[in-house]
Amino acid sequence: MPSTEKRISEKRMTVVTRFAPSPTGFLHIGGARTALFNWLYARHHGGVFRLRIEDTDRKRSTDDAIQAIVDGLEWLGLDWDEETVFQSARSERHAEVARSLLGTGQAYYCYASQEELEEMRQTAKKEGRPMRYDGRWRDRDSSEAPQGVDPVIRLKAPQEGETEIVDQVQGTVRVANEQLDDMVLLRADGSPTYMLSVVVDDHDMGISHVIRGDDHLTNAFRQTLLYRAIGWEAPSFAHIPLIHGPDGAKMSKRHGALGVETYREMGFLPEALRNYLLRLGWGHGDDEVISTEQAIEWFDLNGVGRSAARFDFAKLSNLNGHYLREAEDQRLVDILCADFYGEVTPLGRKRLLAGMAGLKPRAKTMKELADLGQFYVSGRPLVFEEKAQKLISKGGADLIAAIAEALQKVENWNEDELEKSIRALSEQREMKLGAVAQPLRAALTGSSVSPGIFEVAAILGREESLGRLSDAQEQMQTFSISAD
């Protein structure tokens, strides 16, 4: 009723945002984006980004999940400020606020049973009314309370009028108070509900901006009512659209959402995921490739779109390929050895590093990069892919021998000399260069696809290259004689 015209003056207060996941599973992609937006908003404004673990549901919360969330945020490079708040540790404070509301008449004890509540929902549904608690204990005296029933504390919410929130993304949204019921603040066992905890914690933590998923929009109304009842000023809300799966439905743990660690395992780089997530629902003109530094400078709530976006692996892969090409070779080698290969010898690492420039542009993910570079770290003899076997068989033992012979004569084992030698051989045999280069590639890499073969041979070195050539020669007989 108070004309909500109260101007939220652009005060110079510090921006404090938070990411508040419940540790019931991994950090999924939607949560990661919410965290990213909060982080960017805080960093952009030189504010504070905090982490709060909403573990009030002790039955479903696990330490593993907390660890997964922390690991996920760290991997993504989203660092938070100040100490992490564990909601479960604050239940006494939450209960205290609920009780104080009892004192001011803004809340009341309710003794309704589960059965009664279920019945209310059924009737409401049947009568086409919103499914809500009917307020039967609103004005009843506790003296009427049934014996042996532990009551819950409910908020005495206004039943008429409407509640409005001015959302930074969704704009002004109002809902009739009739739609909102007297929500439970404190459970029968004395534990606080989510709605209460969130409001108290956000207030106590000094959160100025609540940026979260769209699915919380209706909660914002209830929370607004609570803020009002307590007499606190509500933070600024920004409800960002959800990420949908390729099928257009909300991504959830049940529905296609993967933990960030899975993206890591699939070979995506954190900076690529950050860039992709940023562009999912946020835009800055035609800019696509946006560095994190640039993102901090540009990020802004009014760049956030209002409609849900579908997750698209193809675009993420493309972006990943871009960042892969930009990445330092040494870093790539380190990731490969740590996450994708088993034991890698120092020599293998050296070759991998030397060959990285040629490998990089051919991969979109670290996984692909790992497969592509496998031949640099594998010991002899190589396992030959089917296509490689065919290439070698087709060329014939004679050709492999000729190649080996030609290479043996190369004095300076470098890319140029090697190329000259093979070109000469192909001319001499009146063959196209490819007809010679492909069998050579197959013998040196075990594959039909690789970086430039002379570069590969140069990096592998004379001894290794000739060794692989003779391996191919020896193993030829064992190749399934698939003429084609």
Added chain:
RNA sequence: GUCCCCAUCGUCUAGCGGUCUAGGACAUCAGCCUUUCACGCUGAAGACACGGGUUCGAGUCCCGUUGGGGACACCA
């Protein structure tokens, strides 16, 4: 069922009344490059959901329809 939100190429989006014969990116297709595969470059195809208004003028504002999504716990 009730309430809320959304609606531009297949996907992500630019567009904040005229400069839109609607731009970019990914994906797709064609070509160039080439020892393979990529990378890179060039080009092609491809969208304002529909219907009413408002206005000199609407992708841009309003209403409705349709379609999608979300929320309705002593879960968070």
